Amino acid sequence: MLSEQAESQGDMQRRIQELLLLAEFNAAIGTLHDPNQVCTAACSWLEEVLRWEVLSISCTEGDAGQFRYQVLYLDDHLSKICPDLAVGVNPSTSRSGKRDMGWSEFGHNVISVCFPDRSGVIAVSRKSVQESQFSDELLAGIAETLSRCLSNAREYSRLKTLSMHDHLTGLYNRRVFEAMLEVEARKRTSKPFSLLLIDLDNFKTINDTYGHGTGDEVLVYVAEMLRLNFRKSDIPARYGGDEFGVLLPETSLDSAQRIAERFRGNVSGRRSLFGARNIVPTVSVGIAVVSDRANLEVAQMVEEADRALYRAKAPGKNRVCTALVTGQNG
Structure with missing residues (x-):
């Protein structure tokens, strides 16, 4: 009974810690208006705070399956292990947003998590995630926060472009x-x-x-x-x-x-x-x-x-x- 209570208390403390981490992650990227800056800041935070090695972040816009925006960060050494990440993957072909949803062609080196709205995917080194000992819920929360912040940044960029250009010709106004x-x-x-x-x-x-x-x-x-x-x-x-x-x-x-x-x-x-x-x-x-x-x-x-x-x-x-x-x- 005491061991169950201790385990429950430990789970609660872990959950609180992960919620605080999510809030900190949101604060690190939530005020940025450029998609490239959002992804760069996200990669830096995940590596510095959680010690996760980010391989790539890829996003889609418009029709499902067509990559119109992809960036950001690709470690040279890991790109040799998973070269397909340099080109991007179609998130519409993925399964649920859990740790076991990685694509078979990437082998066992990568954990790939789709954004909840299917607009993109974040791929991280499986080893770095396992060594950090955080939960699947935190990984899903990171993907959801990143998805929302990227969506806001892309919308801001779109509106900024519209405000600067003539709608008919596309030239500056x-x-x-x-x-x-x-x-x-x-x-x-x-x-x-x-x-x-x-x-x-x-x-x-x-x-x-x-x-x-x-x-x-x-x-x-x-x-x-x-x-x-x-x-x-x-x-x-x-x-x-x-x-x-x-x-x-x-x-x-x-x-x-x-x-x-x-x-x-x-x-x-x-x-x-x-x-x-x-x-x-x-x-x-x-x-x-x-x-x-x-x-x-x-x-x-x-x-x-x-x-x-x-x-x-x-x-x-x-x-x-x-x-x-x-x-x-x-």
């Missing part, structure tokens, strides 16, 4: 673009940079004649041409309506004009069907080149680019015009 202009304008360097404001010519006529669906197709086409024609260091954005902007770091007047002319020609030179209609889009481009950042105001730079754009459209559109901006003289 105006608010983000102007913030990037501010950052560029405040850099302590003597190198010039350029701002392009690009207007889709006759867009109202396209909308009125062919409908807004076709107009949207043309906007998406121009956005795709921006991605194809500019450098990786350049930052294109949808500035509003039928207007786009591009920030060109470390770009002189001659270079900006050459890049803009090439883009303008490529937009009208590529034949594409829009809503089964043969439309030839053209663009007008205004360029503001900043040669001196001292006392530079972003509004001044945008205004100069807008004036250059107006000059490009005035005599017949489908042209490029430039303006030089100096902060000290502005």
Whole structure:
């Protein structure tokens, strides 16, 4: 009787200890908003506190069985023992979330536990878990906590992406673009940079004649041409309506004009069907080149680019015009 009470008391103390550990684990990863940071912090905590050797954490999004996010941590030595972990496994093929649910192709070296919502799996070294002498309930609780925190982080990342990008074209929106202009304008360097404001010519006529669906197709086409024609260091954005902007770091007047002319020609030179209609889009481009950042105001730079754009459209559109901006003289 006394031995049963002692055993029961021991179980209770172990359970309390494991609940406190789960609370500590949740505190370590629950406030992080980036999935990579969540997984990195989880791996560090599990190894430092529980002495568990984490091999991988893999997650799915969308359709079951398709890995769209996988990371994080893969020990070089253990990856030789379980090379399949480097590619990931389909959690939809697993059994229940208990210790005996590992996949046979991994042998006896790995314990793999699915998240309760089947959105992912955590794989740890079987030996390290057995040596720690914690219960199956703690392992399941770790998987559940990690699943919830990763889900929250992915949702935060998704909403953050939506708030930064234009929903139609996928380009940065105006608010983000102007913030990037501010950052560029405040850099302590003597190198010039350029701002392009690009207007889709006759867009109202396209909308009125062919409908807004076709107009949207043309906007998406121009956005795709921006991605194809500019450098990786350049930052294109949808500035509003039928207007786009591009920030060109470390770009002189001659270079900006050459890049803009090439883009303008490529937009009208590529034949594409829009809503089964043969439309030839053209663009007008205004360029503001900043040669001196001292006392530079972003509004001044945008205004100069807008004036250059107006000059490009005035005599017949489908042209490029430039303006030089100096902060000290502005």
